[in-house]
Amino acid sequence: MAVILPDLKLLLDTIHQSQSITDDELDVVRLAYDFADRAHSGQTRISGEPYFTHPFHAAMILAEMAMSPDIIAAALLHDVPEESAVTIDQLKNEFGADIAFMVEGVTKVGKVKYRGVERYLENLRKMFVAMAVDLRVIIIRFADRLDNLSTLQVHVPEKAKRIALESLEIYAPIANRLGMGEFKARIEDAAFQYAMPEEYNWVTTVAKQQRTSEEKYLRRVQKQLTAALVENDLTKVTVQGRVKSLYSLYLKLLRFDRDIEKIHDVVALRIVVPTVSDCYRALGVVHQLYKPMAGRIKDYIAQPKPNGYQSLHSTVFTEDQHVVEVQIRTVEMDRQSEYGVAAHWDYDENKKRQNFRAAKEMDWVRELAEWSKEIAENQAQMERLSVDVLKDRIFVFTPRGDVIDLPSGSTPVDFAYAIHSDIGNKCSRAYVNEIQVSLDQSLKNGDIVEVLVDKNRKGPNPDWLQFVKSSHARDHIRAASRAKREGFLRKLVK
Amino acid sequence: MGKKVKCLERLRATEFVRIVQVDMTANEYLSEIKQIVKENHPRASQAVIDDAYQLMATKLAGIKRGDLDYVIHPLETALTVARLKLDPFTVAVALLHDLPYRGGMDMAELTSRFGEQVSTLLQTLQDLRGIERRFSGEKRYLESARRMFIAVAKDFRSLLIKFAERLSNMQHLDTFPAEKQQRMVDVTEAIYIPLAGMLGIWHLRWQLEDACFFYRQPVIAGRIKKKVCKAKQRISDDIVSDVQRQTLQRARQLNIPCQVQYRLKHTASIYRKLQEKKVRFHELYDIFALRLVTDTPDNCYRLLGVVHSLWRPVPQRVKDYIAQPKPNGYQSLHTTVFHGGHHAMEFQIRTQDMHDDATYGVSAHWHYKKTGNSNQRAQEQWIERLMAMRKAFEQSSQQGQLPIDALTNTIFCYTPKGDIIELPERSTIVDFAYAVHTELGHACRGALVNGVNQPVQTRLRSNDVVEIIKGEQAHPRKAWLAFAQTDRARHEIKRFFDSPLQVG
Numbered sequence: 002m003a004v005i006l007p008d009l010k011l012l013l014d015t016i017h018q019s020q021s022i023t024d025d026e027l028d029v030v031r032l033a034y035d036f037a038d039r040a041h042s043g044q045t046r047i048s049g050e051p052y053f054t055h056p057f058h059a060a061m062i063l064a065e066m067a068m069s070p071d072i073i074a075a076a077l078l079h080d081v082p083e084e085s086a087v088t089i090d091q092l093k094n095e096f097g098a099d100i101a102f103m104v105e106g107v108t109k110v111g112k113v114k115y116r117g118v119e120r121y122l123e124n125l126r127k128m129f130v131a132m133a134v135d136l137r138v139i140i141i142r143f144a145d146r147l148d149n150l151s152t153l154q155v156h157v158p159e160k161a162k163r164i165a166l167e168s169l170e171i172y173a174p175i176a177n178r179l180g181m182g183e184f185k186a187r188i189e190d191a192a193f194q195y196a197m198p199e200e201y202n203w204v205t206t207v208a209k210q211q212r213t214s215e216e217k218y219l220r221r222v223q224k225q226l227t228a229a230l231v232e233n234d235l236t237k238v239t240v241q242g243r244v245k246s247l248y249s250l251y252l253k254l255l256r257f258d259r260d261i262e263k264i265h266d267v268v269a270l271r272i273v274v275p276t277v278s279d280c281y282r283a284l285g286v287v288h289q290l291y292k293p294m295a296g297r298i299k300d301y302i303a304q305p306k307p308n309g310y311q312s313l314h315s316t317v318f319t320e321d322q323h324v325v326e327v328q329i330r331t332v333e334m335d336r337q338s339e340y341g342v343a344a345h346w347d348y349d350e351n352k353k354r355q356n357f358r359a360a361k362e363m364d365w366v367r368e369l370a371e372w373s374k375e376i377a378e379n380q381a382q383m384e385r386l387s388v389d390v391l392k393d394r395i396f397v398f399t400p401r402g403d404v405i406d407l408p409s410g411s412t413p414v415d416f417a418y419a420i421h422s423d424i425g426n427k428c429s430r431a432y433v434n435e436i437q438v439s440l441d442q443s444l445k446n447g448d449i450v451e452v453l454v455d456k457n458r459k460g461p462n463p464d465w466l467q468f469v470k471s472s473h474a475r476d477h478i479r480a481a482s483r484a485k486r487e488g489f490l491r492k493l494v495k
Numbered sequence: 496m497g498k499k500v501k502c503l504e505r506l507r508a509t510e511f512v513r514i515v516q517v518d519m520t521a522n523e524y525l526s527e528i529k530q531i532v533k534e535n536h537p538r539a540s541q542a543v544i545d546d547a548y549q550l551m552a553t554k555l556a557g558i559k560r561g562d563l564d565y566v567i568h569p570l571e572t573a574l575t576v577a578r579l580k581l582d583p584f585t586v587a588v589a590l591l592h593d594l595p596y597r598g599g600m601d602m603a604e605l606t607s608r609f610g611e612q613v614s615t616l617l618q619t620l621q622d623l624r625g626i627e628r629r630f631s632g633e634k635r636y637l638e639s640a641r642r643m644f645i646a647v648a649k650d651f652r653s654l655l656i657k658f659a660e661r662l663s664n665m666q667h668l669d670t671f672p673a674e675k676q677q678r679m680v681d682v683t684e685a686i687y688i689p690l691a692g693m694l695g696i697w698h699l700r701w702q703l704e705d706a707c708f709f710y711r712q713p714v715i716a717g718r719i720k721k722k723v724c725k726a727k728q729r730i731s732d733d734i735v736s737d738v739q740r741q742t743l744q745r746a747r748q749l750n751i752p753c754q755v756q757y758r759l760k761h762t763a764s765i766y767r768k769l770q771e772k773k774v775r776f777h778e779l780y781d782i783f784a785l786r787l788v789t790d791t792p793d794n795c796y797r798l799l800g801v802v803h804s805l806w807r808p809v810p811q812r813v814k815d816y817i818a819q820p821k822p823n824g825y826q827s828l829h830t831t832v833f834h835g836g837h838h839a840m841e842f843q844i845r846t847q848d849m850h851d852d853a854t855y856g857v858s859a860h861w862h863y864k865k866t867g868n869s870n871q872r873a874q875e876q877w878i879e880r881l882m883a884m885r886k887a888f889e890q891s892s893q894q895g896q897l898p899i900d901a902l903t904n905t906i907f908c909y910t911p912k913g914d915i916i917e918l919p920e921r922s923t924i925v926d927f928a929y930a931v932h933t934e935l936g937h938a939c940r941g942a943l944v945n946g947v948n949q950p951v952q953t954r955l956r957s958n959d960v961v962e963i964i965k966g967e968q969a970h971p972r973k974a975w976l977a978f979a980q981t982d983r984a985r986h987e988i989k990r991f992f993d994s995p996l997q998v999g
Contacts (some may be wrong), residue, residue: 232791263946278749278800285796288818294909295958298813303803315815318912324960402807402833447810 004050007057009034012064012073019067025115026070029096033074036095040085048155058151066183066340068140075103076141083108106131106138107145107306114122124171132175144182146172150191158195167194169248178394179205180308180341189248204251212244215268219244222270222319229290230272235283241271266316272329277302280313280329287327291317294324302334307396307406311336377455395446405450411470413440414461418474425474426481429455441468456473460485504648521552524570531577532586541581542575547587547609552928554598561670568663569593575659579696580851585652588616592656594620619653620660627682655879658699661687665706680710697825698854701761708763720761720767726759734834738785745801751794756786784841788850792817795828795844802842806832809839817849821907825853906957922980924951925971928963929984936987937969952978 005011012034013027037056044052048431060076064154074096081087082104089108094102130170131138146168153161169192177187194201219242228242245253245267257263272283287293294333297316312330319325341425349466393409397416404418418425430453431438446448460481519527525548528539543634551569573589576872587609594600595617606614627674668676671807684707691700709716739755746753760782787798795817802808812831845853908916908927918931924944929936941950943962952975955961971988979985 122991257946263943277804278797280794281796281800281803284799284818285793288796288815289792293818294814294960295814295819296811298815299810300803300813303799303806303808304810312601318909321912325719398810398833400833400839402809402839449809 004048004054005058005061007038007051007053008221009033011289012057012060015064016059016070016073019065022070022307029100030070030077033077033096033100037077037081040087046083046152046155048152052080052084055145055148055152058148059141062144062147063140070232071100072103072137072140075100075107075137078104079107079141079145079441083111103137106135107141110138110142111145113327116342119165121171124167128171128175132179136179139179140181140184143172143176143181143188147184147187147191150188150195153195161195165192168192169196176341178308180306180310180337181339182310182341183339186246186249188295190246193248193251200251204247204254207254208247208250208267211261211267215244216242218323219268219270221323222323225290226270226272226287229286230283233282233286235274235286237275238283239273241273243269243271245269266324266326268325270325270327271335272327273332273335274329275331277331280331283311283329284315285312285400287315287317287329291319293317301363303328307394307404312338395444397448397450398445399446400449405487407444408470410443412442412444412468413438413450413452414465414469415471415474416444416450417454418469418477419471420452421476424452424454425477426461427454427456427458428452429458440465504717521564521566521570524567524574527536528570528574528577528586531574532583535577535580536582541583543609544583544588546588550608551590551594551598554594554600558597561667561668564672565593565597568660568667571663571666572656572659575662575699576656578698579655579659581652583657584612585616585656588652589656589659590612592617592620592660596624600716616653616656620677623653623657627686635770655696655924658687658696658703660704661701662699664666665703668706668710676710680707686925701764704763705761708766712766715763715766719765723759723762723765723782735785738834739838741805742785742787742798742801745805746798749801751797752790753794753798756788757783758786759783784843786850787842787844787889788847789844790846792846795846798829798844799828802830802832802844806834806840808832812841818824827853906955908955908957909960911960911962918955919980921954924949924953924955924961924963925975925976925979926981926984927961929964929979929987930957930981933987934969935965937964937971937991938963939966939971940964940966951975 005314009031012030016022016027016030034057038053041051041053041056046052046055056077056079059079063073063076063108078096078100079094081092082089089101089105092104110131128139131142150168153164156164168188173185173188173192176182176188188377193204223242227238230236230238230240250264250267252267253264254261261267272287272440274280274283284298294316299314299315301310301312301314311327311334314326315331316324316326394406395409395411396404396406397411398404399420405416407415407419413431414425414428416431417428428440431440431442432451432453433442433444435446435449461478463478463482465478466475469478499535509869525544529544532539532541532544541740552566555565555569560568569590569592572592573586576589577586591605591609591613594605595602602614602617605617629736637945661683664671664679668679673678683703688703690709691697691703693762703766704715735757742755743753765782787795787802789795789798799813809831812829814829816825816827816829826845826849829841830844831839834840856883906918906922908918910916910931916927918926924942925936927942928939939951941948941964942953943964944959945956946951946960948964971991973988975988979988
């Protein structure tokens with residue numbers, strides 16, 4: 002694969018293609034390009050290319066994703082303080098405090114001292130803190146990592162594997178939590194072959210046989226659908242056919258006995274329309290054309306996922322025994338699903354740094370940073386916390402319709418503590434979807450959970466520790482039983 | 496709570512049996528009937544109704560049933576018939592239906608006054624009464640049902656009058672002698688309720704179910720009814736008007752024509768749901784549902800968007816019965832939304848045509864036919880269904896078997912292509928295979944149920960997607976008879992082994 006060498010014109014053209022922006026606004030990119038190019042001059046990477054190729058590629062990735070010129074400039078500069086004599090203060094003078102701040106953030110996240118498990122935890126902690134301060138730092142870090150993954154072949158296999166695994170275990174889940182579907186999928190697919198070479202080869206072979214026929218099928222269905230939509234006056238639509246990314250196909254295969262025949266959603270169809278009302282109309286058109294499978298209509302427009310994802314989903318039967326999931330969304334939602342929190346930055350220009358912090362609905366980002374600072378010295382706790390965040394999440398509802406976001410496998414007790422520690426401490430019975438269940442029952446996505454409290458209850462049952470999944474619940478149960486023990490002892494002493 | 500229950504239990508059952516209070520005079524009934532007929536048939540003359548009423552009122556004057564004037568019964572019957580959108584003539588027959596029996600009138604006299612058609616209809620009603628009288632015990636009710644079908648096919652109107660008459664009687668069950676009540680409930684449950692369901696006249700079916708429920712479980716029914724009344728007071732005042740206002744406003748902004756109505760769930764089905772789901776009353780989502788009625792299917796989907804933009808949907812509650820109608824033909828979009836507090840609320844969104852179908856079933860089509868309204872295709876479909884049912888009844892009775900299939904609860908499974916296969920509850924993979932095709936049944940060796948390999952005797956549940964795995968030989972097993980549920984599967988398996996080509 003020929004490496005694309007740094008080329009300012011190519012970068013500028015890419016930015017223009019992905020967003021409408023005046024040439025003047027790109028001055029900062031031009032300046033950063035020259036500055037970084039000069040700072041890295043004479044340096045080479047292990048592969049022998051000029052060092053500047055790497056920051057350039059990271060900037061290109063962000064340009065393709067229509068990120069703002071400031072972020073692209075910071076990406077060009079992100080290795081300058083680390084790899085050259087230029088200091089952060091100098092950058093501040095040249096490019097202003099905002100860009101210098103981003104570069105400094107990226108540099109800090111990148112510096113990892115430890116090895117082994119400690120390295121993993123340190124990495125996590127730094128990512129969490131950076132996220133809380135300025136999400137743009139994480140975005141640049143993702144682009145940086147994505148380019149590193151594409152040049153892994155220059156490293157010895159062990160090092161390549163370590164970087165790839167770290168990407169799968171830390172970067173991709175965080176991208177997912179932030180709703181950045183595009184980064185998640187690209188990081189996973191780039192890391193997969195280095196992290197698990199044999200598995201990668203196996204999935205590639207399995208998928209290859211499937212893909213040619215699937216792609217033909219997709220094109221056919223795409224045509225039918227487009228025609229039907231146009232016929233119903235939905236003219237400004239795009240219909241895309243998508244083949245599942247290799248890594249997510251792999252994860253799914255693991256759940257289905259490694260048998261690709263059992264997986265029905267190898268492909269998905271995506272319909273993008275101008276307005277929300279059109280989404281529902283399009284749903285009607287799709288259902289007229291293909292019979293829907295009962296119970297599989299999901300309205301994430303009215304009820305977005307916790308990471309902000311919005312779309313209408315429905316699974317339908319098309320021709321020849323095919324079952325396919327159709328996703329219907331507006332242009333804006335489509336962008337949100339790919340770039341998550343980063344999707345809206347280009348709409349409000351010239352805002353101060355504070356606005357790049359996590360939005361209100363992402364309180365967990367801030368909380369996370371707080372916790373990870375507090376418990377930095379306690380390794381076991383940090384491990385649990387990271388599992389909470391990086392593991393798959395489910396979202397369940399209170400009877401009033403409020404969304405509670407929990408680690409998967411959570412129980413009514415976790416739910417109770419997530420609402421309030423008092424409710425957790427005194428919970429006595431639980432109803433899931435109107436049916437009474439035991440307190441250790443695993444909850445599923447979309448469950449409606451109601452917890453009844455017993456006012457006379459003294460405190461939580463220590464046995465709950467055996468099944469709760471969230472560290473929040475676990476900490477509270479521990480604390481409550483400790484307090485109880487202490488109270489008991491104190492009574493004895495008196 | 497304990498105190499309240501005791502108090503309710505002290506009340507005697509009979510106080511709950513009369514579920515509809517008569518609070519109108521005969522004249523008020525008559526004008527209400529005429530009003531409804533006028534709405535549905537604006538150009539038709541109503542003289543025949545007046546005529547029939549005059550005759551009926553004189554002939555039945557002074558007769559009582561229990562504490563009620565007897566004339567109320569034909570008036571209620573006629574009112575139900577009018578609500579089913581039937582024409583003035585049929586409404587008149589409903590008014591006259593008791594005259595040969597109770598009023599001691601000669602058929603010839605009625606014919607000379609109202610014409611040949613009246614006596615034909617009345618004769619059919621007499622025949623139906625005869626069938627009902629002969630009905631006794633479990634086994635023969637299906638036979639009666641079959642014969643009723645034949646009668647229906649002669650003239651739907653007679654059946655609708657019969658249903659209306661039955662409804663009036665059931666709603667005043669307490670005016671009948673105690674020994675008769677039990678039998679009337681039995682017959683209603685065995686014949687009328689299943690038939691009303693098959694004909695898609697849900698409106699009638701629910702009311703009949705409630706009447707039977709009030710007889711069988713007076714205390715519980717009374718308790719539920721009280722709660723429903725309370726819920727109704729609470730709901731109809733503040734919430735409905737609020738929901739209505741918000742929905743209409745948003746719909747208007749988007750130029751979607753829309754009417755908002757609401758319906759309360761009927762008592763028997765609330766009870767069934769409370770039993771099945773082991774839930775508490777206030778957790779039932781659909782005690783009352785809001786109905787949005789619009790013009791086109793396209794707008795139904797847009798209204799779904801409107802509702803979801805106003806209130807958050809409860810997950811996995813969106814059901815598209817427009818694209819995938821229920822086997823009885825019912826079409827609607829359903830969704831449940833959170834509406835503050837503990838109240839989730841169900842919405843049913845449909846076009847006017849779908850609404851008429853759902854409420855009036857067969858009679859909706861009758862109405863179209865009479866008024867020359869379109870919807871020819873829907874009507875044809877309905878007649879096809881009816882014919883298919885008749886055939887099923889006839890066939891199964893020839894084989895000397897009971898057509899259990901038609902009356903037990905059904906589940907709905909899918910072929911991998913998305914075709915619905917309707918099966919009785921407890922059906923297995925073998926039943927599914929035979930329902931698709933006899934050869935597929937013979938060759939069946941198991942199936943992928945929702946993608947998971949399962950053996951032939953596996954019981955299916957509604958919504959399962961079933962892909963039959965075929966063996967190399969088309970050869971059923973005798974052992975299948977032990978678990979096959981459907982007549983069709985059992986019949987085909989037996990036939991395979993009885994066939995002369997089959998050795999051993």
